[in-house]
Amino acid sequence: MSNIQVLLVAGTHGNEINAPWVFDQWAQNQDLIDRYGLKVIPVIGNPLALQKGQRYVDRDLNRSFYPDLLNSLNSSDLEIARAKNLVDLYGPNSNNASQIAIDFHSTTACMGSSLVIYGRRPADLAIVSLIQNRIGLPVYLHEGDPLQKGFLVEAWPCGFVVEIGPVPQMSLNSRIVRQTLLTLKICLEEISKSIDLRSSFPQKLIVHRHLKSIDFPRDSSGKPIAYIHRDLEARDWHPIENGSPIFEDLKGDVIRLSDNSFKDKVFPVFINEAAYAEKNIAMCFTQREVWNFDNSWKDAFYELINS
């Protein structure tokens, strides 16, 4: 039998309440989700922020997992302490080690359900291939963004984020709850299959590879002077190209996409995510790529699962 243990995290952001609610229902009714014999640890990422109904208390927990911060001795930020705590309790070198971390989020952007991976770790590419092959979710590959780092799942050998939207912060929503539950069940089932090597890996993985993020146009005081153009609002995953309208203002002026580094159509995601305005992100641009599935991903994943 595999010793694999899966860390399931909800409420890493305290105002994303749907996944924590599902976890709470699950705690009260163990039959709600089949574990397929897997050892799983469901945990609330940021309990105090959840209690307060805020994204975070001192800083974004999901940007607090990079080594410099985890090794710092003199921070008083609640989230840095919590990041250390989670790694100490469930990290790969802890007494209660988990090898896979799945972090359940929601977004105000109209993205539907998607998976997010950070960089190109082979085991991550394997597991999201399994889930995409099963229920078709898009995979957002976040890489090459030095301004955004320290994501929770990076502190585990394998892991990814599940993003489900659109839903306002602090709203329990029928569709979001059901899709969170569905995705969670599928994740556990796919991991369990890999224990006895029954996984169905696809031949291709479709990724939306991060190219860059852009900010709202702002005045000298830092206030936005324009908003997402009406034709772009809610059009996550739909390709646009140079010349496409992206912002508009109250005078009727339109700002169009104009980026010489974009040779082809780009696919915006996280359009107008409410929590990203403070990070100076109005949307992220991705490039859609179809990759051949690489057997080294499978090998890495099987090795992780069955070692």
Place this chain on the structure above:
Amino acid sequence: MSNIQVLLVAGTHGNEINAPWVFDQWAQNQDLIDRYGLKVIPVIGNPLALQKGQRYVDRDLNRSFYPDLLNSLNSSDLEIARAKNLVDLYGPNSNNASQIAIDFHSTTACMGSSLVIYGRRPADLAIVSLIQNRIGLPVYLHEGDPLQKGFLVEAWPCGFVVEIGPVPQMSLNSRIVRQTLLTLKICLEEISKSIDLRSSFPQKLIVHRHLKSIDFPRDSSGKPIAYIHRDLEARDWHPIENGSPIFEDLKGDVIRLSDNSFKDKVFPVFINEAAYAEKNIAMCFTQREVWNFDNSWKDAFYELINS
């Protein structure tokens, strides 16, 4: 010339950012909105909450305007101090008196644009009749709810709330911005017409009269055990009746509307408004009524405007 002065409030809730943004754009470009010669005072209701991106700091400012609180001497709540401050600066008995207050909000509920009045003050009924006659907005008459009191506009002789949705908290949104701007312009134009008695009052006013609010079903610890039923989500203003599904849970159990006091169809509003969960409100039920326009409303309004 009338001495009427109109207090325009945005950001009474600090995480409803669209109206404050419109006000900010207006401050930078006075030509954005025609004042029609009116004296207007645009003000941010809760500047500190807006800066923090929170609905409020200590308590809901828009429940802080009732006499007991305004006259209290020993509260340390920021919002009670701010309520007193606004009344001192712009209240009907201040040196810079405004007679009409219009308070611009946004909601996460799928309500479109609507007007909210508190009780049946004749001048309020007159002005919302003018606006409904002009652009057809529904009017939610909030009354008979002892648990919800102390609304900002009640501290002025005439006033109402403009609610525009759906939009997540902390999101600047093209449609919400444009509808806030449109409604603001129409309000000022209609008030200006009344100064020289050019108002076009309708023969009828359609009101959605508040009947009651209901909470989510909760367990003994106070946590919700069900969410808005998928068939009701986003169906604000659409009539339902006893037997209609209103909540569902993860086991598939459905809770149906069952209220002996409802003899006819009721019209839910503020379905799943994110900020209302803490107030134990999952939705509000209203009764749609068509009232004959009463000339005493016009008289009261003209007297207020032209005194």
